[in-house]
Amino acid sequence: MRIAVVGGGISGLVAAYRLRMLLGSHADLVVLDRAERLGGILYTGELAGEPVDLGAEAFVGRRPEVPALLRELGLESQLVTPAGLRPLVWSGGVAHPLPEGTLMGIPSNAESMRGLVDAATLARIATEPDRPLSWTPGSDIDVHHLVADRFGTQVAERSVDPLLGGVYAGSSRSIGVRAALPPLAAALDNGAASLTEAVGAALPPPSDTPVFGGIRAGYQALLDALAERSGAGFVTATPGTRLSRGIRGWVVDPIGAVDAVVLATPAPVTARLLTAVAPVAAAELAGIEVASSVVVALALPSDTALPQHSGILVATGEPLRAKAFTLSSRKWPHLAQRGTALVRASFGKFGDDSVLSWPDTELVAAAVADLATVTGIAIEPTTAVVQRWHGGLAQYATGHCARIAAAEAEIATLDGLAVAGAYLHGVGVPACVASGTAAASRIAAGAGVPTAG
Incomplete structure (x- = not known):
């Protein structure tokens, strides 16, 4: 079989890896992505000479998908857990403990x-x-x-x-x-x-399981392992532009004829690709709106007296530009060992993409000023890095479940086609892993390969 996976984010890479495990070495897998790198909105950059995640930096620890995948890939030693500190909420010009229960x-x-x-x-x-x-x-x-x-x-x-x-x-x-x-x-x-x-x-029952988990070397370690173990061919900086029926399967422009396709692209892109082959699904997915955001990572002197909390969230209506701060070197013990204080500032909310056009210098200045406001201390970064995310997060609006059910019902009638992604059944990394796994299982089952579950 020749199979195209359109989208090289975590959902697409998991799908490619699972397809390899299910179909064996003879399957011809091609992963197509519009970006120059793989990973989608997971991205491990560099700050102060060390890796730092500039997209998602944690996953829900009570879901099993990511720890199980790390074990399967021989990366179990990369699993880390937070220090157990709780965040604060900035409201009314005062920092409050995040309510419990x-x-x-x-x-x-x-x-x-x-x-x-x-x-x-x-x-x-x-x-x-x-x-x-x-x-x-x-x-x-x-x-x-x-x-x-x-x-x-x-x-x-x-x-x-x-x-x-x-x-x-x-x-x-x-x-x-x-x-x-x-x-x-x-x-x-x-x-x-x-x-x-x-x-x-x-409310979930009481549990000793950490609420969150992370990866010591950053998500790049997981992305690299998935890409390598998938044995796929990768075509980057090349978007999938059209999906149509072929003589014996599908045609994905620009790579040509394939037996099966996994669309692991954001909802707006998936909607465009499905227009000619699944018009109901395309219309439903086109209705999913997305939000953009920006992450500003700051490296501070190691003696910076950051609060003993995992982060500071900002309430609606506060006269700040940042929406949240992750006090990374407080939250993660492995980052605290680096000899520098690390903070991530987040900007941008649904309905306002203006933050994407701010110059880097303005974003860093806003992060520094707002962090000084909510901590009450002088903030003097030694270096900083800015990462913009255009339309990176789907809005799970009213009626989302019905919308996805309608889209999936039509796609289920099309042999050799599956969808995966953060817009379906959860935006977190565990949900994306589950999504990519389900897509691969559907394609393999259609090829007559038995799958578990």
Whole structure:
């Protein structure tokens, strides 16, 4: 078989690797990517002479996909866990501890919000179970509408928005409950009498497993291993421009005829490629909006007195330009050993791409000034690096699950075609690994190769 994987991000590389494992050495695999490098929005750059991730820098530790993949590739020693420090939330010009016992910032009790919201909001949270809840099973609304109605706007803007901003570069207004918080939607569908009750039911059970994990040498170590083990041919700096039916399979321009295709491209690109062969799916995916962001990584003198916290998230409405800071050398013990203090500043939110046009000098200056504001200390970087991400994060808006279901239903009728990517069933790296694995399994099954699961 000759198989094209369009898109060389983590989803596409996992798909290529899994196809090699399933189909063996005789499969002809070609990975096509519009960028000059592989990895998509995973990118390990260099700062102060050491590797540093300038895209995602962590993954959800309670999901098994990434640790299992690292073990499979012989990279288990690269797995690292955070120091266990909690982040702060900057709200009202003051740094507050991030509330505990919440579901993506949605509280299960009023006490967890004390200090972050005013007395009237605390009372509103405490009495929420006493107010009738109207919820139609199977329905969907944006997170802001639900949280602000039940707990007040302050909870949405000061507790929920900072967390959703980190995951989606969006806010509670741009993200739907059903796609972003499926356990909460399930609890509401199952008849929870209040949002408080639904959050309590949706919270994961207590666990000693670290919330996050990372890779010691950066994500490049994983990307390189996947590329090598896939044994694929790589065509970079070359976008896939057209997908059409062939005599015995598919035709992918510009590489030609293939037996099967995995589209591991962002939603807007996938929509364009599917226009002629899966018009319903194309229309659904074209409706997925994306957000852009910028990461500014700063190297500071080792004696910089950064707070003993993993990061600082910024609430909606604050007069800062940055939306969040990761205090990397506090968060990750292996980075603390480097002899320099490392901080990542994040900029950009859904609906405003202006940050992409800021000069590097302006972005670094904004990161330094805002970091000085939220820490109260002098910030004097020894070096800095800027990474822009154009349309890198899909918005899981209201109705996202139904949209994806409709798209996948049509694609399922087309033999030899599969899709993968962060816009489908989760934006995190574990979800992308699962997505690439599922796409490879579909292609292999269509070729008559038995797959597990």
